[in-house]
Amino acid sequence: SLPFAQLTALFIILLVVNWIAEGNLGAKFKQLASNKFSLLFISLYAVQLIGLIYSENTDAGLFSLQVKLSIFVFPIVLLSVPLSETVKNSVYQSFIAGCLLASLILLSVATYFISVYGSNRFFYQDFSILMHLGYFSMYLNLAVALLLLHILPGSLSAIPRFFSFSRSWAFLLVVFFSVIILLLSSKMGILTLMLILNGFVIFYSISKKSYLKGLGFFVLIAFFAVVAFKFMPEMSARINRSVKAVSGP
Numbered sequence: 001s002l003p004f005a006q007l008t009a010l011f012i013i014l015l016v017v018n019w020i021a022e023g024n025l026g027a028k029f030k031q032l033a034s035n036k037f038s039l040l041f042i043s044l045y046a047v048q049l050i051g052l053i054y055s056e057n058t059d060a061g062l063f064s065l066q067v068k069l070s071i072f073v074f075p076i077v078l079l080s081v082p083l084s085e086t087v088k089n090s091v092y093q094s095f096i097a098g099c100l101l102a103s104l105i106l107l108s109v110a111t112y113f114i115s116v117y118g119s120n121r122f123f124y125q126d127f128s129i130l131m132h133l134g135y136f137s138m139y140l141n142l143a144v145a146l147l148l149l150h151i152l153p154g155s156l157s158a159i160p161r162f163f164s165f166s167r168s169w170a171f172l173l174v175v176f177f178s179v180i181i182l183l184l185s186s187k188m189g190i191l192t193l194m195l196i197l198n199g200f201v202i203f204y205s206i207s208k209k210s211y212l213k214g215l216g217f218f219v220l221i222a223f224f225a226v227v228a229f230k231f232m233p234e235m236s237a238r239i240n241r242s243v244k245a246v247s248g249p
Contacts, residue, residue, distance in 0.1 A: 002095065003102035003139055005131035012073060019077045028080035038079040045072035092146055099143045100173070102130055103180045124185045137189025140177045141196060147174050148200045178224075197221050 001011040019028075032038050048065055055061035083091075109129060110121040121127055128136055147170045181193050198221065205214025 001098060003098045003130060003136060005135075012070065015077055016073060019080075031082065032076060032080040035075075035079045038075040041071055041075040045069075095139075096143045096146060096173070099140055099177065102136070103140070103177065105130065106180070106183075122183055127183050133184045134186045134188060137181050137184045137186040138192065140181050140184075141189060141192045144174050144177050144181075144193065145196050147171075147177075148196070152204065194221075194225075 001007045045065075045068060048068055052058070052061040052065065106127055106129065110127055113119045113121045125133060127133070130136065150170045151167045151174070178193060178197075181189050198218070201214050201217040201221070204217070205211050
């Protein structure tokens with residue numbers, strides 16, 4: 001449900017209710033206290049909470065705490081119970097399935113508007129109707145990273161292969177999500193995608209000592225980038241404005 005912003009709050013509530021209904025809270029809090037990562041995230045929220053004491057705008061402070069509540073809730077719920085590899089794999093697959101479903105909905109809606117009303121909604125804010133385009137771009141980048149780890153040979157992957165489908169399907173999903181990120185045209189999203197793809201190529205080339213193949217991947221990425229800039233003038237204009245803003249006087 002993460003790519004569907006309107007539903008996320010409901011599922012967070014259901015997640016917490018389920019966590020409480022499972023019981024064994026003492027053991028859960030003991031596990032939580034021994035997990036340094038959970039304490040790190042909770043401390044971030046604690047700093048926000050303490051900052052409310054010094055805030056001159058209590059209403060804005062309370063709203064900020066409400067928006068950032070997931071930083072407090074998720075570590076408690078997800079890190080207080082040891083998760084098996086099977087459960088983790090289900091989380092990865094569900095997240096990517098949610099990203100895929102949301103992307104297909106965006107494409108379907110944009111196709112409907114251009115075929116019925118002649119209105120082009122395949123770009124930027126008009127395209128991202130489910131949530132903020134910057135956030136959705138980052139979700140898709142995470143999905144791309146997970147899929148690339150799946151594509152890597154098992155001996156090189158940072159995590160075990162966790163999808164039931166083949167590497168070929170994973171590669172097609174990487175291409176598909178990359179196209180959606182370009183349509184969203186979030187500057188940070190595109191930059192993150194480039195870093196992920198090029199980082200993957202470098203890691204693969206060095207690990208496999210296959211530098212010629214790595215060079216081929218770099219050329220392929222560069223080719224698709226040129227094609228995207230050529231046939232997506234709106235995205236190209238946004239990137240150019242950003243470059244001029246940074247490099248200008």
